[in-house]
Amino acid sequence: EVQLVESGGGLVQPGGSLRLSCAASGFTFSSYEMKWVRQAPGKGLEWVSYITGGGGSTYYADSVKGRFTISRDNAKNSLYLQMNSLRAEDTAVYYCARAGGRTNPDYWGQGTLVTVSS
Amino acid sequence: EIVMTQSPATLSVSPGERATLSCRASQSVSSNLAWYQQKPGQAPRLLIYGASTRATGIPARFSGSGSGTEFTLTISSLQSEDLAVYYCHQYNYWPPWTFGQGTKLEIK
Numbered sequence: 001e002v003q004l005v006e007s008g009g010g011l012v013q014p015g016g017s018l019r020l021s022c023a024a025s026g027f028t029f030s031s032y033e034m035k036w037v038r039q040a041p042g043k044g045l046e047w048v049s050y051i052t053g054g055g056g057s058t059y060y061a062d063s064v065k066g067r068f069t070i071s072r073d074n075a076k077n078s079l080y081l082q083m084n085s086l087r088a089e090d091t092a093v094y095y096c097a098r099a100g101g102r103t104n105p106d107y108w109g110q111g112t113l114v115t116v117s118s
Numbered sequence: 119e120i121v122m123t124q125s126p127a128t129l130s131v132s133p134g135e136r137a138t139l140s141c142r143a144s145q146s147v148s149s150n151l152a153w154y155q156q157k158p159g160q161a162p163r164l165l166i167y168g169a170s171t172r173a174t175g176i177p178a179r180f181s182g183s184g185s186g187t188e189f190t191l192t193i194s195s196l197q198s199e200d201l202a203v204y205y206c207h208q209y210n211y212w213p214p215w216t217f218g219q220g221t222k223l224e225i226k
Binding site (some may be wrong): 061105106110 | 156161163168214
């Protein structure tokens with residue numbers, strides 16, 4: 001059974017940093033591209049970042065480019081999102097998602113809430 | 119960037135009736151279109167990919183159609199557990215991958 005479990009969310013002040021983790025199980029992690037998608041309170045879904053299976057290629061939404069860094073450790077079956085210079089508008093539930101055969105997410109974690117507030 | 123527009127924003131349907139949700143892309147995305155269901159307090163779940171292929175374990179009452187710029191998700195006989203927000207998502211041109219704003223399905 002595919003499982004994705006996020007952790008690392010919490011309350012952080014504007015300008016602060018946070019590192020999210022996603023532990024994967026039930027599939028060959030290194031064979032799959034992965035994504036982070038976020039959802040602000042009461043809002044829709046927004047793609048944040050993407051990484052290839054080997055970690056050699058990454059993409060970011062314009063709203064987080066230069067502030068967020070996606071990475072993975074295939075030996076630990078883990079995905080990460082380093083978030084720096086956080087802003088109030090980054091407040092959201094952050095989901096990690098496995099990218100299916102054509103990059104559309106096919107499995108999602110339950111999400112971790114990040115709140116940026118003073 | 120491909121803009122995805124869903125309609126209506128809210129749909130109210132009685133149990134047993136048909137629900138039809140629409141999604142329009144600002145330019146052709148071929149058949150690279152997925153639908154997700156998000157129940158209150160839960161993560162999204164993949165329903166349909168490739169515009170019309172049901173994901174594993176999805177009941178046959180859910181069906182998808184369309185290609186290019188116009189897509190439809192149909193729930194043939196609505197059940198109470200189908201209360202959710204439904205999102206369309208294009209993965210033809212990326213980055214960025216883009217979602218519609220969602221259709222909230224209410225049960226009458």
